[in-house]
Amino acid sequence: MPPLPWHRSPTSPLAVLLAIAPPLAVAQFRAMALAVTVALLLAVVAHWRLRRAVPWPRPGRTGWLAVGLLGWCLLAALWSLEPARAVQTVGGLAALLLLALMASRAVEDDEAAPRRLGLALAGGLAAGVVLAALDHASGNWLRLAVRGFPTDMPQISFGLKPAVSLMALLLPLVLAVPTGWVWRGALVVAGLALSLWLPADSAKIAAFGGVLAAGAVALLPRLVPRLAALALAGFVVAAPLVFAAGLARAPSLEPLPRSAAHRVLIWDFVVDRIAERPLIGWGMEAARSIPGGSDNFPVEDLARYGLNSAEARQWFAMPSARRLPLHTHNASLQVWLELGLVGTAIAAGLGAAALLAAGASPAGFGMAVSAVVTGQLSFGVWQPWWVASVLLAAVVAGALGRRR
Structure with a gap:
């Protein structure tokens, strides 16, 4: 099948988002939740307009475990100290998961998806690295202006951590972009250098951990994912x-x-x-x-x-x-605190299954390891912007993994 035209392709909304996501996260990282939701929804709509069929998901083992975890989360709202917030959070996460699974199906038939997503990813990361560096070097002028903060807020420099964490999540996927090794290597080095420069220790660990994990899987493609899944x-x-x-x-x-x-x-x-x-x-x-x-x-x-x-x-x-x-x-x-042993057992299975599935490609595995590291050191498990970012990265990793 020939590549779909840009204006009709379900890949296009995701490519546009990848091109703007890192700069957007620098300006206001919380906007990622809405941006990812809109892009996933547009991809599903584009598929329906093209095929006149809904791209119903095929969850697989990882997807069903995610559904099971959300089911226990909903049940755990019954004895929660924040029941209304719990139900709202579960509803939002379920919608994001469903859209991600459907969008992943929607881009399967587009032969141009790996190239379009890969080039958009590389361009967006390059723009994000430059913008984050300029913002940090200039005393965070961009984020101070966007958020309307006064200029005498030195602690705002730590606010770049979410943006760098997003870039650390996407950075290993650069290894699967269909361009020359020189360009890929330069972008990876720039991303790692940015993480070292900015005051965000967890993002540093996630960036280097993801890239090193991708290299480890390239050398030992069967052993490393299994050991990592067991360890997690x-x-x-x-x-x-x-x-x-x-x-x-x-x-x-x-x-x-x-x-x-x-x-x-x-x-x-x-x-x-x-x-x-x-x-x-x-x-x-x-x-x-x-x-x-x-x-x-x-x-x-x-x-x-x-x-x-x-x-x-x-x-x-x-x-x-x-x-x-x-x-x-x-x-x-x-997870232990909120969901107890039952929820933890499901979450452990989900994490292991995700690493095993991601191990099919070095880039995808590096992305998954970066997500695990960030989750163990930084943000809340249910933060919408971070969950949305991880699901977006997973959809992109799946599309890039289909490149021949």
Whole structure:
């Protein structure tokens, strides 16, 4: 079948989004949720207009596990501390998942999809890297202007972390773009250099982890995905025990950046809350309302982790340094906290299945590893903009993986 014309192709909305997504994330990363939803929906509509048929999804093992997890999340809304928010979140995630599965079907028949998506991805990442570098070098003029903030906000530099995390997610997919190795290599190096320059440690780890994982699969295509799937599933299930054992032996946190020390203290608080309701958890979206989570850490907890300086005590007395600010900064602990052992078992299976499926191509596997790293270190599990970004990357990875 000849390539579909640009204006009729279901691939076109996704390509347009890939071309603007990294710059959009630099300006306002939360817009990704709406942008991805619109692009996926337009891809489905374009398929219907072309074929006069709905691209009904074929979920496969990974898709059905995702459906199962959402089903348990909906059930867990019954005992949640935030039942209305829980139902709303599950509904939004289910819609995103359905659209992603349908869009993946919609682009299957377009022979030009890998090239169009690949070139749009490369162009968007290049633009995002340049724009993020300019914004950071100029004192974040772009984001200050877009958001209407005053110019004396030095802490806004850390707000580039979501944009760099998105670029770290997409960066391994560059390896599958149908262009020369020189161009692909230059773009990967530029993306890695940007992650090193900007103040976002988790994004750095995700960027390098994704690229290295892609290289590992290229060398050992069967072994690496299986080992990674086993390791991830084992870590997710054993997370409370792993964290409890590690925290019991933690050295003084005084030398660490305050944000890193804060995460360690959050994990300590969360492990104790998980132990109180281990089987079914506190309920979907309950992390933001856990009893005691809105309080600051007591002095005894700070002393236990060696945070005895006046500067540390002052930092942890700020309103933002709560015991549990909205989410756990670790996907495994958040799933345990909210969904208990039952939900965690499903999530562990989902993570393992996703890594095994992504292992069909080095680029897709690198993307999946980058998503796992970011999930274990940064954003909340259910944040719409991040879930939408991961689903978009998965659809693109599937299309690029079909390139011959």
